[in-house]
Amino acid sequence: GIIQDDKFCAEMLKVSPGQINFTAFLTFIGEKLADTDTEDVLHNAFACFDVQNTGYITQAIFTNALTQLGDRFTKEEINQMYDVAPMKGENVDWKRFIKLIKYGGDFEEEA
Numbered sequence: 001g002i003i004q005d006d007k008f009c010a011e012m013l014k015v016s017p018g019q020i021n022f023t024a025f026l027t028f029i030g031e032k033l034a035d036t037d038t039e040d041v042l043h044n045a046f047a048c049f050d051v052q053n054t055g056y057i058t059q060a061i062f063t064n065a066l067t068q069l070g071d072r073f074t075k076e077e078i079n080q081m082y083d084v085a086p087m088k089g090e091n092v093d094w095k096r097f098i099k100l101i102k103y104g105g106d107f108e109e110e111a
């Protein structure tokens with residue numbers, strides 16, 4: 001992990017004055033990422049795992065990517081992510097997940 005300075009932590013506490021849950025954390029980090037990865041970049045990254053272009057990534061494929069590629073997630077981090085990730089059965093709705101990451105909150109399924 002990365003140890004953050006007091007300023008970073010104070011900013012996070014302003015976002016969620018109570019206990020910081022995973023959704024509040026995603027919202028805070030999403031705001032920090034607003035000037036970095038665009039939705040298009042995230043869309044292209046997630047689309048790599050959605051080879052049939054369904055808008056969904058199976059939980060098995062997503063978990064494998066999170067534990068085997070790049071910055072590897074722990075089992076606890078993955079469980080926390082699935083607690084808030086928009087799911088349809090055993091699949092992650094990755095388009096809604098991008099919106100959750102970028103803007104916080106949940107978004108209705110697109111028709």
